[in-house]
Each structure stands twice: as C-alpha cells, then as structure tokens.
Amino acid sequence: MFLDRNHMFHAIAMYISMTTAIFLIFAYAPTDKMQGIVQKIFYFHVSSAITMFFAFFVVFVASIMYLWKSSDWWDAVALSAAEIGVVFCTLVLITGPIWGRPIWGTWWSWDPTLTLTLVLWLIYVAYLMLRIDAHDPKRARFAAILGVVGFVDVPLIRWSVEKWRTLHPKPVLIQEGGTTGIESSAMLLTFVVCLGAFLLLFFYLLWERTSIAQSRHSLEVLRQEIDDLLTR
Amino acid sequence: MMVHLEGVMKRFGAMTALRGIDLQLKRGCCLGIFGPNGAGKTTLLRILATLTRPSAGTVCIAGRDAVREAEKVRPLLGVLSHRTFLYGHLTARENLQFYGRLFGVKKLPERITEVLHVVGLETNSHQLVRTYSRGMQQRLAIARTILHYPTLLLLDEPYTSLDHHAISRLQELLLQLRSESCTIIMSTHDLHRGLDLCDEIAIQCRGKIVYSGPSLGIDIQGLEQLYSAYVW
Amino acid sequence: MSGSKLFIRQVLALLVKDLKTEWRTREIFTSMFVFAVLVIVVFNFAIGADPELIRQVVSGVVWVALLFATVLGLQRAGQMESEEDSLEGVLLALHDRSALFVAKMIAQMLYLVLVVVCSLPLCGIWFRIDFTACIGALGVVFVLGMLGLSIVGTLFSMIVLHTRAREVMLPMLFLPVSVPLTIAAVYATDQLIVGKSLRDITDYLTLIGIFDIVFLTLALMVFDYIVED
Numbered sequence: 109m110f111l112d113r114n115h116m117f118h119a120i121a122m123y124i125s126m127t128t129a130i131f132l133i134f135a136y137a138p139t140d141k142m143q144g145i146v147q148k149i150f151y152f153h154v155s156s157a158i159t160m161f162f163a164f165f166v167v168f169v170a171s172i173m174y175l176w177k178s179s180d181w182w183d184a185v186a187l188s189a190a191e192i193g194v195v196f197c198t199l200v201l202i203t204g205p206i207w208g209r210p211i212w213g214t215w216w217s218w219d220p221t222l223t224l225t226l227v228l229w230l231i232y233v234a235y236l237m238l239r240i241d242a243h244d245p246k247r248a249r250f251a252a253i254l255g256v257v258g259f260v261d262v263p264l265i266r267w268s269v270e271k272w273r274t275l276h277p278k279p280v281l282i283q284e285g286g287t288t289g290i291e292s293s294a295m296l297l298t299f300v301v302c303l304g305a306f307l308l309l310f311f312y313l314l315w316e317r318t319s320i321a322q323s324r325h326s327l328e329v330l331r332q333e334i335d336d337l338l339t340r
Numbered sequence: 341m342m343v344h345l346e347g348v349m350k351r352f353g354a355m356t357a358l359r360g361i362d363l364q365l366k367r368g369c370c371l372g373i374f375g376p377n378g379a380g381k382t383t384l385l386r387i388l389a390t391l392t393r394p395s396a397g398t399v400c401i402a403g404r405d406a407v408r409e410a411e412k413v414r415p416l417l418g419v420l421s422h423r424t425f426l427y428g429h430l431t432a433r434e435n436l437q438f439y440g441r442l443f444g445v446k447k448l449p450e451r452i453t454e455v456l457h458v459v460g461l462e463t464n465s466h467q468l469v470r471t472y473s474r475g476m477q478q479r480l481a482i483a484r485t486i487l488h489y490p491t492l493l494l495l496d497e498p499y500t501s502l503d504h505h506a507i508s509r510l511q512e513l514l515l516q517l518r519s520e521s522c523t524i525i526m527s528t529h530d531l532h533r534g535l536d537l538c539d540e541i542a543i544q545c546r547g548k549i550v551y552s553g554p555s556l557g558i559d560i561q562g563l564e565q566l567y568s569a570y571v572w
Numbered sequence: 573m574s575g576s577k578l579f580i581r582q583v584l585a586l587l588v589k590d591l592k593t594e595w596r597t598r599e600i601f602t603s604m605f606v607f608a609v610l611v612i613v614v615f616n617f618a619i620g621a622d623p624e625l626i627r628q629v630v631s632g633v634v635w636v637a638l639l640f641a642t643v644l645g646l647q648r649a650g651q652m653e654s655e656e657d658s659l660e661g662v663l664l665a666l667h668d669r670s671a672l673f674v675a676k677m678i679a680q681m682l683y684l685v686l687v688v689v690c691s692l693p694l695c696g697i698w699f700r701i702d703f704t705a706c707i708g709a710l711g712v713v714f715v716l717g718m719l720g721l722s723i724v725g726t727l728f729s730m731i732v733l734h735t736r737a738r739e740v741m742l743p744m745l746f747l748p749v750s751v752p753l754t755i756a757a758v759y760a761t762d763q764l765i766v767g768k769s770l771r772d773i774t775d776y777l778t779l780i781g782i783f784d785i786v787f788l789t790l791a792l793m794v795f796d797y798i799v800e801d
Contacts, residue, residue, distance in 0.1 A: 175794070175797055227748050227751050230744070230747075230748035231745075231748045231749060233744075234741070234744040234745050234748065237740075237741065237744060238731075238735065238741060238745070246734050246801075249797055249798075250731045250734070250735075250798070252797075253731065253794045253797060253798065254731070254745065256790070256794065257727075257749060257787075257790060257794075258749065260786060260790060261749050261752070264752040264779070264782070264783055264786070265751055265752050267752065267779060268751065268752035268753075268755040268756055268779055269751075269752075269755065271755070271756075271759070271775065271776070271779070272755045272759065325354075328353070328354040329354045331354065332354035332355050332356070336356070386801070389664060390664075391660055391663065391664065391801055392800070392801035393800070393801075411666075411667045411668065414664055414665065414666075414667070417664065419664055421660075423657050423658070423660070423661070424658075425658045425660065425661025425662075425664075426658065426661075427589065427593060427656060427658060428656065429592075429593045429596045429597055430589070430592060430593065430596075434589075434592065438585055438588075438589045439661075439665060441581065441582075441584075441585035441588075442582055442585050442586075442662070442665035442666065443665050444578065444581065484661075488665075
C-alpha cells in the first residue's frame with residue numbers, strides 16, 4: 109500500500125499539513141485574550157465537527173449510490189465514512205466539554221451543535237451496530253437506508269434542538285456556539301490549515317479503510333470459489 | 341413461450357446459488373425439476389415467483405420481463421412453498437378472503453367455497469388455522485395458491501406433509517389444471533408423482549440444469565439412472 | 573385511477589387482516605397500554621410529590637410513555653410477523669409493495685390513538701390536569717405526532733425484522749431519529765396545557781408536519797429495498 113505512489117504523496121501531504129497545523133496552532137496563532145490557551149482546542153473541535161458532517165454527507169451519498177447501483181464499492185465507502193465519522197464525532201464530544209469546562213463553568217451546556225452531535229453519534233453508532241447485526245446480504249442495504257434517513261434528519265434535529273435550546277438558561281460567561289469569533293487573520297489562517305489537515309486525514313483514512321473493506325470482500329469471494337471447487 | 345429464462349445467475353454475497361440457468365417452457369406444459377438439496381431449486385422457483393431478483397440474466401414470464409414488470413407478472417402466479425403463508429389467528433375462510441381481496445378475485449365468496457371444496461376443507465372452513473394439522477394447512481395453502489386463477493403454478497415440493505388421500509386429490513387437481521392450459525413448474529423428491537404429472541423433466545445440480553428433456557418414455561429406473569449419471 | 577383504487581383496496585385488505593388478528597389476540601394493544609401506564613406511574617414516583625413540578629413535566633412524561641409504547645407495540649407486531657412468516661405470501665399478491673408499509677403504519681397509528689384515549693384521562697386524574705379545556709388542539713398535536721412515530725417506527729421495525737438483536741436495535745434506531753418529533757411534540761403539548769392556543773405553537777406544528785411529510789416520502793421511496801430479497 110505504501111508503495112503506491114498516489115497513496116504515498118497523499119500520506120506525505122497529510123503529515124506535512126498536520127505538522128504545519130500543530131506548529132501554527134501553538135507557535136503562530138495568537139492566544140485569545142479572553143479565553144486563554146484553552147481556546148486553542150477550538151481549532152481541533154471545529155475542524156472535527158466539520159469533518160464529521162462531511163463524513164456523514166459522504167455516507168449519505170454513498171448510501172444512495174449503493175441503493176441505486178448495488179455496487180459493493182459504494183457500500184465499502186459508506187461503511188468506512190461512517191466509521192471515520194463516528195470517530196470524529198467522538199472527538200467533537202470530547203473536545204467540546206474540555207473546552208467548555210473552563211469557559212462555561214460546566215462540562216456540558218446542551219449547546220445546539222453539541223446536542224446535534226450527540227444525537228448524530230447515537231444514530232451512526234446504531235448504523236455501525238446494524239452492520240454488525242443484520243444478516244448478510246441485506247445488511248448493507250439496511251445500513252444504506254439508515255445512512256440516508258440519518259442525514260436527512262440532520263436539519264430537522266438541528267431546527268428542533270435550536271428551538272428547544274431557547275428554553276434553557278444560557279451559560280453566564282462568554283458566547284458559546286460552534287465558532288467563537290475569529291478575531292485575527294492569523295487565527296483564520298491557522299484554522300483553515302487545521303481544517304485542511306483534518307480533511308486530508310479524513311480522505312486518507314477513507315481510502316485506506318475502503319481498500320481494506322474491498323479486500324475483505326474479495327477474500328470472501330475467493331474463499332467461496334475455493335470451497336466450491338474443493339467440494340466438486 | 342410461457343416461461344423463458346436465459347443465463348440466470350444468483351449470488352448471495354460470496355456464494356453462487358445459480359450459475360447460468362436456461363429454461364424454456366410452453367404454455368400448458370408441466371415441468372418437474374429434480375435434484376439434490378442445495379442444487380438451487382428453491383432459489384430458481386423464488387426467482388420465477390419474483391420474490392428475489394437474479395444477479396444476472398433475463399426472466400420472461402408470459403412475454404413480460406419478470407424483473408422490470410414484476411407487479412404485472414405476479415397476478416399470474418400461484419406459488420406454493422414450504423411456508424404456508426397462512427395466518428393462524430384467522431379462519432380458513434378469512435385467510436382466503438384476505439388473499440382474494442388482495443388479488444381482486446371476482447365473485448369471491450363463491451370462489452372460496454369452490455376451492456375449499458376442491459381441497460376438501462369446506463366443513464372446517466370456520467376453524468382457526470392454528471388448530472389445523474400440518475396436512476390441513478398444506479391443503480389450505482393449495483387452495484390459496486389456486487384462488488386467483490393463476491396461469492403459472494410454481495410448486496416447491498408440494499407433496500410434503502400430505503397423506504395418501506390428499507396426495508391423490510392434489511394430483512387430480514394438478515392434472516385438471518394442466519388440462520385447462522395452466523403451466524406448472526414443480527420441484528419434488530417424489531419421482532413417481534413427478535413423472536406421472538410432468539411432460540418435461542429437468543435435473544438441477546449445483547446451480548445448473550444438467551439434464552432436461554421430455555418425460556415421455558422415461559420410467560422410474562430411467563430417471564434414477566439419469567440422476568446418478570448427472571448428479572455428483 | 574384504477575392504480576390508486578387497487579392500492580387502497582390492498583391497504584384496506586391488509587389493515588383488516590391485521591386488525592382482525594389483533595382483535596382476536598389483543599396482544600399488541602394491551603402491552604402498549606399497560607406499558608404506557610407503567611411508565612407514567614413510575615415517573616410519578618420518580619419525580620416526587622410536588623404537584624407543581626409534576627405539572628411541568630407531565631407532557632414530557634406522556635410523550636416518553638408513548639415513545640416506549642410505540643417501540644413495544646412494534647416489537648410485538650414484529651415478533652408475530654416473524655412467527656407467522658407470511659410476509660412473502662403478501663408480497664406475492666401486492667402490486668405496489670408500499671401498500672404493506674401504509675397498512676402497518678395505519679394499524680400502529682390506530683393502536684397509539686387508542687392508547688392515548690385510554691391513558692390521557694388517567695393522567696388527568698393522577699396529575700390533576702384538565703385536558704378537556706384544550707382537547708381539540710391536543711388532538712391535533714397528538715395525531716400529527718403519533719403519525720410521525722408510526723411512520724418512523726414502522727420503517728425501522730421492518731428493517732430490524734432481519735436483525736438478531738431486534739429488541740435492542742429498534743429503540744437504538746427509532747429514538748435518536750425521532751428526537752425532532754419528541755422535542756416539538758412535548759413542547760407543543762406543554763404549551764397547550766398551560767393555556768396557549770394552536771396559533772401559539774404553529775412553528776412546532778410545522779416542524780412535526782415537515783417531519784411527517786419528509787419521513788413518509790422517504791419511507792415510501794425506500795420500502796421496496798427493505799422487503800426485497
């Protein structure tokens with residue numbers, strides 16, 4: 109795998125961008141006046157969130173393509189994107205409270221985006237459980253349906269959670285929400301680089317995971333063919 | 341040509357159940373499919389019944405593509421399988437009423453009485469199907485199969501669970517239907533009855549039809565010889 | 573137009589069959605109703621004796637009870653379906669397979685309506701809330717909400733028919749996806765109880781309405797993929 113040229117370039121680009129991002133975050137971007145050094149986690153938090161949404165969008169598209177074309181490749185893409193999406197989702201749910209505790213004074217504030225992320229985590233973990241649990245070969249099809257349904261639900265969840273949020277007291281300190289105000293162009297640059305690094309990471313992981321899923325499937329097919337030949 | 345199959349293949353994940361089936365059957369003909377367990381006879385019948393789609397190949401029934409125009413083909417089919425498709429908490433009459441309404445059978449009450457008479461269940465028709473013996477349930481299933489005047493009968497081992505008397509009744513019924521230009525495809529282990537009824541026979545093994553031809557001039561020994569010659 | 577006449581006739585035939593079976597066994601409705609009542613009573617103990625507090629949470633309690641009753645009802649229906657194993661017999665006879673979905677959804681909806689009709693008076697008595705003042709508006713909210721629950725629930729119950737851990741998978745799929753419906757329905761009910769009118773909750777009603785339409789459309793589009801082998 110590592111000998112594949114395209115793959116190697118991708119991997120190198122990813123390593124470089126990640127290293128650059130970390131350097132920028134800690135050495136270049138100015139420390140936020142109000143929040144202090146904790147604010148720096150925001151770069152990871154928001155990048156993870158955006159990557160997570162993107163991952164679930166990929167699941168959505170791949171699920172539709174799978175239902176339409178019945179191609180195993182699309183199924184492998186959907187599964188991989190869902191797994192990676194859940195990982196980034198978990199990162200968002202971890203970095204959120206880490207950021208929130210010193211800023212808001214509480215670990216959790218039922219912020220609309222964070223709540224949406226929590227519900228999405230539940231849905232896509234259910235997606236992964238469905239894949240383990242359902243009988244082949246319907247498994248892939250059911251998961252694809254959930255991949256479509258889950259993503260379509262996102263705007264509805266977002267809307268309802270925002271309305272629901274208006275009932276809860278807001279935290280006393282500072283503004284909260286998906287993004288804090290990006291005050292300087294230095295911060296903006298850092299954020300963009302960080303986001304780029306995360307997306308590169310996502311695509312790399314997606315590529316790798318999809319290859320593994322494809323290989324596994326090919327292995328199964330070969331095994332069956334051998335079985336057939338042997339029993340003749 | 342009532343039934344025309346070309347190159348029909350069926351894969352379940354990594355397992356291949358049918359490896360290229362070609363079949364042609366004229367209207368009013370009766371085909372008996374023999375073969376060991378696991379040969380794919382049930383899968384073939386299920387594809388003909390539009391319960392499952394082939395992975396490759398074409399299926400034509402009464403001039404219609406059974407995959408693309410499945411809903412037009414279904415009313416022509418009468419399907420009898422291991423499962424009775426009956427509802428235990430309803431009476432025999434209610435079961436037939438249900439299917440009759442689904443199929444839009446005209447003059448339903450009279451037709452129900454008629455088919456119940458044919459299978460010999462008029463006296464028990466107001467009993468819950470749960471209370472029926474396996475043989476009675478199979479007879480009611482036969483009634484259900486012919487209720488909507490199907491032109492193609494697909495029977496998967498129809499003689500199982502039937503006692504001697506019921507088997508002769510079924511045989512009479514099938515012979516009569518055949519004389520009314522009903523096309524019949526049947527898979528069975530009962531060589532006697534199969535040869536009795538069918539004009540054409542086929543032997544299926546490991547997902548392929550290894551022998552097909554008219555049943556004229558073939559007796560039980562002949563069939564057994566063919567069986568041991570072609571089945572391995 | 574004969575296409576839709578056929579559709580309606582098939583939906584009715586399926587519905588009559590399901591309701592007849594339910595009438596003879598009464599398994600689904602009884603378990604749903606008893607479970608809903610249990611949830612309400614246990615919540616009552618769990619929350620404590622403060623009547624003001626109870627008044628504030630009653631709409632949440634009712635909808636949680638309905639959510640779990642839906643899950644339970646669907647699981648029983650699914651279990652009976654597996655035992656009968658007659659699904660394919662029906663598929664052989666259907667012109668448009670989504671008729672099956674519509675029939676099951678309507679049946680589930682009817683059971684839910686019955687559960688609400690039976691348990692709401694009990695809530696009124698136990699929590700000392702007068703539902704009759706806003707009964708019409710409440711009816712609208714409940715009907716729209718339960719429609720959504722039935723749609724999503726029936727969709728997932730057909731999916732989990734083929735899974736092994738059915739009891740776990742159904743709530744795992746159903747509850748998170750229904751979050752928008754839960755939020756909107758609880759809030760709308762609450763507002764009606766404290767005396768607001770339908771006009772005040774239009775945005776929540778809109779959310780529920782959109783949820784229903786979106787999921788009904790989705791369900792009808794993907795149902796064929798679920799039942800096909």
